[in-house]
Amino acid sequence: MKSDNLQNEIEERIESLGGIVTKIVHDIRNPLGSIELITSLLRKELNNDSDKQRLIDHVIYGVKNIDNILSNLLHFTTIPRPKLKKVRIEDVLNKCLDVLSYTIIKHQITVIKDIPQNLRILCDETLMRQVFVNLLLNSIQAISSGGVLSVRVSEDEVESGVEINIKDSGSGIPPEYIERIFDPFFTTKNKGTGLGLTIVHNIIKVHGGSVRVQSKLGEGTTFIIRLPEEVETSNCIQ
Numbered sequence: 001m002k003s004d005n006l007q008n009e010i011e012e013r014i015e016s017l018g019g020i021v022t023k024i025v026h027d028i029r030n031p032l033g034s035i036e037l038i039t040s041l042l043r044k045e046l047n048n049d050s051d052k053q054r055l056i057d058h059v060i061y062g063v064k065n066i067d068n069i070l071s072n073l074l075h076f077t078t079i080p081r082p083k084l085k086k087v088r089i090e091d092v093l094n095k096c097l098d099v100l101s102y103t104i105i106k107h108q109i110t111v112i113k114d115i116p117q118n119l120r121i122l123c124d125e126t127l128m129r130q131v132f133v134n135l136l137l138n139s140i141q142a143i144s145s146g147g148v149l150s151v152r153v154s155e156d157e158v159e160s161g162v163e164i165n166i167k168d169s170g171s172g173i174p175p176e177y178i179e180r181i182f183d184p185f186f187t188t189k190n191k192g193t194g195l196g197l198t199i200v201h202n203i204i205k206v207h208g209g210s211v212r213v214q215s216k217l218g219e220g221t222t223f224i225i226r227l228p229e230e231v232e233t234s235n236c237i238q
């Protein structure tokens with residue numbers, strides 16, 4: 001058991017780290033936004049030159065990756081405080097798939113969607129997008145080329161909530177790793193931070209939901225998210 005003084009010091013340090021990270025992330029995001037805007041404009045200018053457009057696409061993908069790492073870092077060092085609103089789940093998922101469309105095409109991945117059109121969920125849209133981008137990105141990275149990624153949403157009548165399944169035909173997760181994938185900094189990738197699934201877990205938790213995984217090595221992986229219809233508001237910004 002840590003002494004109260006030590007515990008207080010750790011909490012203060014984590015809080016000040018959160019402040020520093022917020023500032024650094026903000027300072028990096030400004031020039032990053034300019035790079036994104038200028039490269040998108042350049043891409044339009046080059047619409048007769050597909051080779052050069054492909055080069056620009058690499059830059060755009062890199063920028064999106066950096067942005068995702070920054071978001072994960074921000075969410076890891078600060079406690080997520082959801083600002084709840086009813087949003088169409090189809091819109092949220094489509095926006096995430098749009099952000100990743102370049103990589104999806106590059107990896108020749110077939111996307112199957114089964115999402116009820118007018119289903120609304122109570123959530124913080126920005127946080128929920130972070131969840132889906134992390135899960136979709138993991139699936140894309142697990143499918144080397146030519147696989148299938150399916151996104152299915154259904155209403156859970158019995159427990160009044162929503163179930164979201166993100167399933168890929170990728171490499172699968174070795175059974176000995178399953179217990180560790182949600183741990184901070186656990187990664188099997190050369191360039192991974194290992195924060196993606198920790199953030200997913202934390203965000204789903206503050207929404208009062210749950211996330212679990214089913215995986216078979218060599219066959220693929222499914223992440224199953226359950227979100228309740230009502231959210232306990234003590235963690236939320238009203």
Ligand SMILES: Nc1ncnc2c1ncn2[C@@H]1O[C@H](COP(=O)(O)OP(=O)(O)OP(=O)(O)O)[C@@H](O)[C@H]1O
Nearest residue numbers: 138139142172181187188192193194195196197221
């Ligand atoms: N869909 C998946 N298929 C196969 N393995 C997965 C999948 N999702 C996660 N994993 C495994 O879980 C590990 C942890 O994932 P997590 O998203 O937390 O970190 P990461 O993807 O390695 O790094 P980062 O998210 O920072 O890019 C991954 O390194 C990978 O081994």
Ligand SMILES: [Mg+2]
Nearest residue numbers: 134138196197
């Ligand atoms: Mg990841």
